[in-house]
Amino acid sequence: MNTTSPLILLIASIFTHNIALTYILGMCPFIVISKNFKTAVGMGVSIIFVVTLTAVINWPIYWLILVPAKAQIVSYLIFIIVIAATVQLLEMLIEKFFPTLQSSFGIFLPLITVNCIVLAVCLFMVLRNYNFIQTVFYSFGTSAGWAFAIVIMAAIKEKLALVADIPLGLRGAGITMIIAGLMAFAFMGFAGMITLQ
Amino acid sequence: MIPIFIMNGILVVIAILLVVAEKFLVTYGECKITINKEKILTVSGGENLLSYFGQNKIFIPSACGGKATCGYCKVEVLSGGGHILPTEEVFIPRKDRLKGVRLACQVKVKNDIDVLISSDLLEAQEFKVTVSQIKDLTSDIKLVYLRLDEPSSLKFKPGQYVQFKIPETDELRAYSIASPPSSENAIELVVRLVPGGICSTYIHEVLDINDTITITGPFGDFYLREDSGRNIVCIGGGCGMAPIRSILLHLKEKGIPRKTMYFFGARSKKDLFFTEELFALEREYPNFKYIPALSEPKPHDNWDGETGLITQVVERLVHDGPNTEAYLCGPPPMIDASIKVLTKKGVHEIHIYYDKF
Numbered sequence: 001m002n003t004t005s006p007l008i009l010l011i012a013s014i015f016t017h018n019i020a021l022t023y024i025l026g027m028c029p030f031i032v033i034s035k036n037f038k039t040a041v042g043m044g045v046s047i048i049f050v051v052t053l054t055a056v057i058n059w060p061i062y063w064l065i066l067v068p069a070k071a072q073i074v075s076y077l078i079f080i081i082v083i084a085a086t087v088q089l090l091e092m093l094i095e096k097f098f099p100t101l102q103s104s105f106g107i108f109l110p111l112i113t114v115n116c117i118v119l120a121v122c123l124f125m126v127l128r129n130y131n132f133i134q135t136v137f138y139s140f141g142t143s144a145g146w147a148f149a150i151v152i153m154a155a156i157k158e159k160l161a162l163v164a165d166i167p168l169g170l171r172g173a174g175i176t177m178i179i180a181g182l183m184a185f186a187f188m189g190f191a192g193m194i195t196l197q
Numbered sequence: 198m199i200p201i202f203i204m205n206g207i208l209v210v211i212a213i214l215l216v217v218a219e220k221f222l223v224t225y226g227e228c229k230i231t232i233n234k235e236k237i238l239t240v241s242g243g244e245n246l247l248s249y250f251g252q253n254k255i256f257i258p259s260a261c262g263g264k265a266t267c268g269y270c271k272v273e274v275l276s277g278g279g280h281i282l283p284t285e286e287v288f289i290p291r292k293d294r295l296k297g298v299r300l301a302c303q304v305k306v307k308n309d310i311d312v313l314i315s316s317d318l319l320e321a322q323e324f325k326v327t328v329s330q331i332k333d334l335t336s337d338i339k340l341v342y343l344r345l346d347e348p349s350s351l352k353f354k355p356g357q358y359v360q361f362k363i364p365e366t367d368e369l370r371a372y373s374i375a376s377p378p379s380s381e382n383a384i385e386l387v388v389r390l391v392p393g394g395i396c397s398t399y400i401h402e403v404l405d406i407n408d409t410i411t412i413t414g415p416f417g418d419f420y421l422r423e424d425s426g427r428n429i430v431c432i433g434g435g436c437g438m439a440p441i442r443s444i445l446l447h448l449k450e451k452g453i454p455r456k457t458m459y460f461f462g463a464r465s466k467k468d469l470f471f472t473e474e475l476f477a478l479e480r481e482y483p484n485f486k487y488i489p490a491l492s493e494p495k496p497h498d499n500w501d502g503e504t505g506l507i508t509q510v511v512e513r514l515v516h517d518g519p520n521t522e523a524y525l526c527g528p529p530p531m532i533d534a535s536i537k538v539l540t541k542k543g544v545h546e547i548h549i550y551y552d553k554f
Contacts (some may be wrong), residue, residue, distance in 0.1 A: 078207055
């Protein structure tokens, strides 16, 4: 079993091992939905919610059902299906009980079903042998780190839209990739702090 | 074997869970959709406005099939629609947002809802039609003749369009009617093969004589304003020919004495079509002048007409701007450039009507 302290995992997954900036995962919404600060916050919150929830559900399914039955081979399929079902269920629950939330971040839920970081977190938790508590902290940290990155990106892009004269060919995805690169450099400053195996 | 059983077991559990959850969580009950304060549809909530309109034979134009990518299905929601979604914001300018304009495909019906639809759209109907003839106009443009079966006549204003439904799909594409309104029982569409376009490929490759298809219409606010006496300038490119041909034929049939010029831009002679017909029209109808212009005439074209970009030709030949109204149909860059030239010539912006595609 992995022995990293959950707290270290939390900090590492937000800063030194930020999933968007060091693993370059979850790029589609990172590029597309980062035009506007408010929507970026909505997307970030939805990701935190879904990633944490699906990791927490997938952990027992993997360790308590698939491993004892020696059925790890189908884990990818199961993870994806569980993610899709959870998002569906979440959508129904939110619509029923929190209609106001629905309009602000419920609409991002269907987009998240196919986001790679949701699956990536489930796969990392298996690969690195995290226990349940570690998984909770790791999944929350990873998604919070991603949300953090997209919110910073949106803030920078909003500011750029106001003041910068970006060359025509770089507008849109081009400048986003450059900003992401610079942000990744900045996050490299945290690198020596903690090393995850 | 065991992994398969485990997987199926988990799938069954998840499926049951979702079905049960849906039964208990998704209950909207009966909702009333009030249209223009008079017509009431009673539906059992949960779907979007656009699909309820479709089920009730109200045909709101939509080209993307409810994915919020075309922005055609605008309606005014007076109450009960909830807050505007970020997916819609791109298509709806700020001043329309205040009026409550929404995309019908993005408004989920959860309670009673009050909407305004322009009365033109309520007149749109669904028609069963039969393909009676298909003709090649150029190497990539075909003329499709459709005979109306049920209902058997279509009343439209010259310049309006219909939506063509690709059989066995939910895909709709808009095509302007190229025939004049006087032929109510049969219409003609001009279809250019768009590389990778699913509907134009269908029409060019699959569609055959005697096929029956479904169209809806008429739609569009690009049509001839008959209540004015101003001179008319039409500018078209490619299959932007279609609505303008309808307008011209209508002008001639009604014997309307307004001075009319039609500028048609093409690359070389092989991209011109209906040329004979339009020059014949010019002879029969003295107010009318057809001015095709080639931007890149080939040596073997033996072209002695106008050359250059269509906007340059318009700039040279249009005078009396303030007493002119313009109908433009073609690709967006052509239209934008033409609007600039026309306003420079003194044509009032409110008298410039256009259809971009």
